[in-house]
Amino acid sequence: MAKEKGNSKVTIYPDWCKGCGICVAFCPAKVIELDGQGKARVVREEDCIHCGFCELHCPDFAIVVTEIERCPK
Amino acid sequence: MSEVIGNHIIHKYLRHNKKFPHVLCPGCGHGIALGALIRSVHCLGLEKDDVVIVAGIGCSGRLAVYVDFNTVHTTHGRALTFATGIKMAKPHLKVICLMGDGDALSIGGNHLIHAARRNIGITALVLNNNIYGMTGGQCSPTTPHGSFSMTSPYGQLEKGFDVAELARAAGANFVARGTSFHAQQLDKLLIQALQHPGFSMVEVVSPCHTQYGRKNKFKGAVDMYKWLKKSATPVERYAELDETGQKDRFPIGVFVDNDAPGLEEQYYALKEKMRGRKS
Amino acid sequence: MAAGRKKKRKELFALGNEAVVEGALLAGCSFYGGYPITPSSEIMEVMAQRLPKNDNGVFLQMEDEIASMGAVIGASLAGCKAMTATSGPGFSLMQEHLGYACMVEAPLVLVNVMRGGPSTGLPTSPAQGDVQQARWGTHGDHSMIVLSASNVQECLEMTITAFNMAEKYRTPVVLLLDEITAHTREKITIPREDEYEVFNRVVPTMPPEWYKPFEETVRGVPPMPPIGSGYRFHVTGLTHDPNGFPTSRPEEVADLMERMFRKIDQFLPQVSLYEEYLCADADVCVVAYGSVARSAEYAVEQARERGVKAGLLKLKTLFPYPRAATEKVMGHARALVVPEMNMGQISREVKRVNNGRATVRALNRVDGQIITPSEILKAIMQV
Numbered sequence: 187m188a189k190e191k192g193n194s195k196v197t198i199y200p201d202w203c204k205g206c207g208i209c210v211a212f213c214p215a216k217v218i219e220l221d222g223q224g225k226a227r228v229v230r231e232e233d234c235i236h237c238g239f240c241e242l243h244c245p246d247f248a249i250v251v252t253e254i255e256r257c258p259k
Numbered sequence: 260m261s262e263v264i265g266n267h268i269i270h271k272y273l274r275h276n277k278k279f280p281h282v283l284c285p286g287c288g289h290g291i292a293l294g295a296l297i298r299s300v301h302c303l304g305l306e307k308d309d310v311v312i313v314a315g316i317g318c319s320g321r322l323a324v325y326v327d328f329n330t331v332h333t334t335h336g337r338a339l340t341f342a343t344g345i346k347m348a349k350p351h352l353k354v355i356c357l358m359g360d361g362d363a364l365s366i367g368g369n370h371l372i373h374a375a376r377r378n379i380g381i382t383a384l385v386l387n388n389n390i391y392g393m394t395g396g397q398c399s400p401t402t403p404h405g406s407f408s409m410t411s412p413y414g415q416l417e418k419g420f421d422v423a424e425l426a427r428a429a430g431a432n433f434v435a436r437g438t439s440f441h442a443q444q445l446d447k448l449l450i451q452a453l454q455h456p457g458f459s460m461v462e463v464v465s466p467c468h469t470q471y472g473r474k475n476k477f478k479g480a481v482d483m484y485k486w487l488k489k490s491a492t493p494v495e496r497y498a499e500l501d502e503t504g505q506k507d508r509f510p511i512g513v514f515v516d517n518d519a520p521g522l523e524e525q526y527y528a529l530k531e532k533m534r535g536r537k538s
Numbered sequence: 539m540a541a542g543r544k545k546k547r548k549e550l551f552a553l554g555n556e557a558v559v560e561g562a563l564l565a566g567c568s569f570y571g572g573y574p575i576t577p578s579s580e581i582m583e584v585m586a587q588r589l590p591k592n593d594n595g596v597f598l599q600m601e602d603e604i605a606s607m608g609a610v611i612g613a614s615l616a617g618c619k620a621m622t623a624t625s626g627p628g629f630s631l632m633q634e635h636l637g638y639a640c641m642v643e644a645p646l647v648l649v650n651v652m653r654g655g656p657s658t659g660l661p662t663s664p665a666q667g668d669v670q671q672a673r674w675g676t677h678g679d680h681s682m683i684v685l686s687a688s689n690v691q692e693c694l695e696m697t698i699t700a701f702n703m704a705e706k707y708r709t710p711v712v713l714l715l716d717e718i719t720a721h722t723r724e725k726i727t728i729p730r731e732d733e734y735e736v737f738n739r740v741v742p743t744m745p746p747e748w749y750k751p752f753e754e755t756v757r758g759v760p761p762m763p764p765i766g767s768g769y770r771f772h773v774t775g776l777t778h779d780p781n782g783f784p785t786s787r788p789e790e791v792a793d794l795m796e797r798m799f800r801k802i803d804q805f806l807p808q809v810s811l812y813e814e815y816l817c818a819d820a821d822v823c824v825v826a827y828g829s830v831a832r833s834a835e836y837a838v839e840q841a842r843e844r845g846v847k848a849g850l851l852k853l854k855t856l857f858p859y860p861r862a863a864t865e866k867v868m869g870h871a872r873a874l875v876v877p878e879m880n881m882g883q884i885s886r887e888v889k890r891v892n893n894g895r896a897t898v899r900a901l902n903r904v905d906g907q908i909i910t911p912s913e914i915l916k917a918i919m920q921v
Contacts, residue, residue, distance in 0.1 A: 202279055206286030211481040238265065242442040243484075245290025246280040247266045247273070274772075277783065308768050313612075324772050324783060329765045331615060332774035332784075333608070334638055340605040344612025344620070345765060347596045348569055352616075352766050370608075373601040530590055 191215075194234040195254045200225045202248035209240035209249060264298045272297045272307070274327045281325050283318055286480025288439030288465030289386050293322045295442055295463075296355070296384065299449035300328075311354045313342040315362035317393045318467070319386040322357055336367025339374040342381045350523040353453065356383040361391045361399040364420050368400070371460075375429035378457040380521035382449075385422055385460065388467035396470030407474040422462040423514050432457035434515035438464040440487035441511065448513065457521040464491065464509070548728040554693040554720040555580035555623075558649055558713075560728060561697030562621055563588060565736055567647075569620035571598045571609035573628060576661045577717045578651040581623040594618075603628035607635035607648070614644040615773060617739075617764025619701055623649035627658060629668055629675070636710055637676030638775045640798070643752070643762070645704035645739065647697065649713045651720040652828075652879075654906045663906030664717035666828055669883040672712045673857045679795065681802045683711045683809060684857040687719055688831040691726045695734075696854060702737040703809065707802055708759045714856065716879065718829035718908055742769060752794065753780040758801030802858065810860035813852040814867070816842065820849025822918050823871040825864065825888055827853040830877050830909050837914035848918050859887045868896045873921040877901035877909045897921060 196217060205224035215233040218226050218240060226249070234251070241251045273279065283289050300310055307328050314323035316335035323330040329352075333341045338356045346354045363371050363385045374381060390408055391397040398408035401419040408415065426434045433455040437445035445463060452459035466472060466483035477483045494512035497505060520528075552560065558581050562570075570585040582599070589595030596613065600606040606622045613620040624632060629650045639646055654660025655667045668675075672684045683703050687696040696713055704711040742749045742761040751771040753760050763769035776784040777791050785791065802809060816838055817823060826834040831852045841848035851867050853860060864887075868874065874896050876885035885900035892898055901917045903909050 204280060204285035206480045208286060208481060208484055212484070241265045242294065243291055243440070244266065244294075245283065245285075245287050245439075247269050247290070247294060248280070250266045252265070252267070276781065307770060308766055311765055324774070327770060329770050330772045331612075331765075332772065332776065334634060334775055337604060337608045337635070340600065340608025341612035341615075343598070343600070343605075344569070344571060344609035344614075345616045346612075347598055347609070348613040348616035348618045349764070349766050369601055370605055373605070526590070526596070530595075533591055 191235055192232050193254055194231070194236040195252050196228045196231050196234055196240070197250045197252070198226050198228060199248045202246045204246055206245065208243050208245070212239055212243065214239070264301055266294070268301055269294055269297045272301070272327055273325055277325050279325070282321055284467075284469040286466070286468050286483070287318065288388065288463070288467070289318055289322060291439040291442055292384065292386055292445065292463045292465055293326070295445040295449055297326065298446050299453055302446070302450055303453055305353055309351065309353055311342070311345055311352050312357060313338045313345065313354060314357040315359065315367065317359040317362050317391065318388070319357050319359040319362060336362050336365070337370060338362070339367065339370040339381065339383065343374060343379050346380055346523055347526065350380065350527060354381045355453070356381055358383065358385050360385060360387040360389060360401040360422070364400040364422065364425070372425070372429040375426050375431035375458050375460065377522045378430065378432055378519055380457055380523050382452045383458070383460045385462045386465045387422060387462050388465050388471060389419070390467050390471040392467045392470045396474065408471070426460040427515050431460050431515060432517045432519055433459035433513070435513045436462040436464065436511045438487045438491045438511060439466060440484045441491060444511070451513065455518075456524065457519050545730055547730055550726050550728060551723060552690060552726050553580055553723050554687070554690045554715060555651070556584055557690045557693035557726050558623065558697045558715070559584040559588060560726075561694035562647070562701065563592070564729070564734060565698040565701035566619045566738070567621050567701065568592065568594045569596045569610065569613035569618035570622065571600050571606045571613065571620070572622045572624065573600055573603045573606050575625045575628045577653055577720050578623045578625045578649065581649060603631035604634060607632045607639070610646050611635060611639050611642070611644045614646050615642070615765050617767070619645070619705065621647040621649065623651065625651045625653050626655045626668055629671065633675040637678055637680065639710040640676065640680040640682070641775050642773050643708040643760070643798070644710065645708055646710045647700045647704055647713060648710060649697070649715060652714060652716045660906040662717065664829060664879060664908060665904070665906065666714075666716055666830070666879040666883065667904070668714065669856060669880065672714055681709065681799050682857055683707070683709060683802060683855070684714060685711060685811070685854060686714045686827045686856055687854070688828050688852060689719065690722055690724045692854070693719060694726055694728070698734055698736070699811070702735065705739045706737045706759070707805070708762060709802065714828065716828045746770070750780045751782045752778060754793070754797055758797050758804065806858060807862070809855060809858060810863060811854035812860050812863045813854065815850040815852065817849035817851060817867050819847055820867065820871050821847040822873045822875065822921055823849045823851055823867045824875045824877065824914060824918065825851045825853065825884065826877055827856060827884065830879060833909050833911045834877060834914050836911040837918060840911065840915045841918045844919070846918060853884070856884065859891070861891045864888060864891050865893075868892060871896055873897040873899060875899050875901060875914065875917045875921060877914050877917070879903055879909060
């Protein structure tokens with residue numbers, strides 16, 4: 187499941203985030219941090235290996251991880 | 260396989276006229292369990308119209324209103340009785356019960372064992388957070404011995420139920436346990452459960468930091484997930500451990516996997532047979 | 539069938555409990571969920587034989603009365619005409635889900651064959667002690683239709699009526715029998731198809747996205763689709779808005795509560811069923827229901843023979859209480875006698891609607907014995 191770094195886009199919906207910190211604590215690549223308001227924020231998207239953990243374990247369905255779409259070469 | 264069915268899929272199953280985020284506390288495992296359920300329904304290609312979610316009362320009961328299936332929020336502990344009526348009347352529907360530990364095992368304990376015994380074709384999810392969350396943190400029938408709650412302020416003296424063992428003893432066709440931390444495994448367990456004939460039960464150990472964790476030395480919700488990561492052990496490996504190894508751990512995985520026909524199957528077969536005799 | 543020749547009516551020698559089953563099946567009952575209890579068990583036993591033979595009939599014995607009502611409501615939501623039957627102790631357990639059925643407006647029929655109480659009481663003796671419990675037994679303010687039957691033929695007819703009212707008004711209907719009526723065996727006539735009416739549930743016909751499950755309508759009764767028919771919605775015992783979602787906004791709460799009362803109250807004349815016997819010129823009128831009404835009928839005839847202008851108002855609907863019918867007889871009768879196998883549960887309703895002109899005399903018996911015609915006659919002669 188894990189893919190190459192730099193191919194993933196992590197979207198967080200702050201309106202839905204309750205700041206529980208599960209995504210922050212368990213992200214293997216430390217992509218997400220809690221911001222000053224206690225909400226999850228993407229800080230190192232380029233390191234994301236698209237393991238899907240944050241998306242599967244967000245109790246509030248507030249994270250979506252997708253592949254970055256590139257124009258076909 | 261192994262493509263992540265992400266939240267963009269889940270969003271399609273949520274009710275767009277409901278307010279999100281949902282009412283549950285930050286870090287509540289129930290949301291993760293609901294996600295797993297939605298993914299399983301999606302993976303099996305079930306139609307929304309053919310899925311019925313029957314929920315009891317409590318935090319788990321609050322989940323039903325958020326999903327765009329046929330949803331019935333029933334009374335405390337009785338979800339299985341309503342589900343039984345629905346399944347017998349409309350056997351083609353996929354009937355799923357969402358219950359909590361107090362719901363399914365205390366006030367609804369009788370209904371749980373009888374649903375298992377009569378092997379009615381329902382999939383029951385018992386979201387076990389070891390506490391009565393919505394009413395403010397009173398001990399439940401799965402609150403572990405020695406732990407603290409509003410109604411066991413000096414430590415719980417009673418033993419907690421082993422939900423999986425109870426369902427096995429009562430005759431459930433399929434019994435499994437997962438956790439909110441092991442979401443991908445939970446998907447697989449739920450897919451198996453939903454495909455099984457007869458009564459299938461999946462216990463989901465789902466942390467409640469607000470009402471249980473705080474009183475039992477968990478600093479935050481994340482600590483409870485770390486505890487799950489550490490103590491939940493695949494059932495095969497758990498069986499190989501000695502007593503000291505098993506201490507502070509609990510098994511997860513599939514415990515019972517039988518294929519006996521469900522009650523509704525038997526009933527409609529009987530009707531068919533009687534009709535044949537009549538003509 | 540040959541033109542112009544009507545099919546002969548079928549006749550049966552049946553128990554009251556068996557007649558309930560006949561009525562239920564004529565009305566289209568397709569689901570029975572129950573738990574055995576004396577003196578109602580024959581209803582369940584006959585259902586167990588009959589329903590599996592029906593095209594879409596489902597019979598289920600549940601683990602207790604709470605579960606029975608749960609299953610019945612589940613089946614009702616799934617589109618079945620559903621019923622259960624019980625007696626006092628089981629009726630107490632069913633109160634929880636009777637309230638749920640009121641709240642989610644699930645049509646169902648609950649037959650309670652009254653035996654002596656409280657608690658386990660007198661399992662095989664008649665009583666009428668559950669009358670006010672039928673009306674008010676479940677918590678929270680609610681409307682309730684409560685019917686009764688006084689003989690075996692009426693058991694059949696009132697069961698059909700109970701189903702029709704349940705489906706028409708989207709509400710649970712309680713049919714109260716007593717042990718005597720339930721266990722009397724007498725000849726009954728099964729009506730021909732054109733001799734009774736069957737009301738089927740109104741279902742929505744609009745595109746599903748426009749459907750609001752608890753929306754106000756002209757009759758106050760929203761159409762109700764069976765689960766799995768493409769109309770996906772939320773059903774909850776919590777106070778809910780027209781979409782079925784929980785709400786605590788005062789105006790939405792008030793709308794729901796008022797509609798649930800109004801949907802029955804505005805049809806009072808249709809819901810209030812009773813029979814008048816020799817009432818037109820009566821000086822003394824007996825108000826009775828259930829098996830007691832049979833004793834009363836005989837007592838009224840005896841009184842007439844002795845020169846007292848007596849009449850009988852036989853109540854078939856107990857709640858909403860048939861106020862207009864009672865007021866009508868009070869217009870000319872100077873005294874009302876209300877015999878009951880309880881300490882006065884309907885007589886208090888009669889007293890409540892009495893404007894003070896008539897004397898209301900309660901005749902009560904709670905020893906597990908029937909009220910005899912001579913007792914009623916004595917009361918008539920005394921007042």
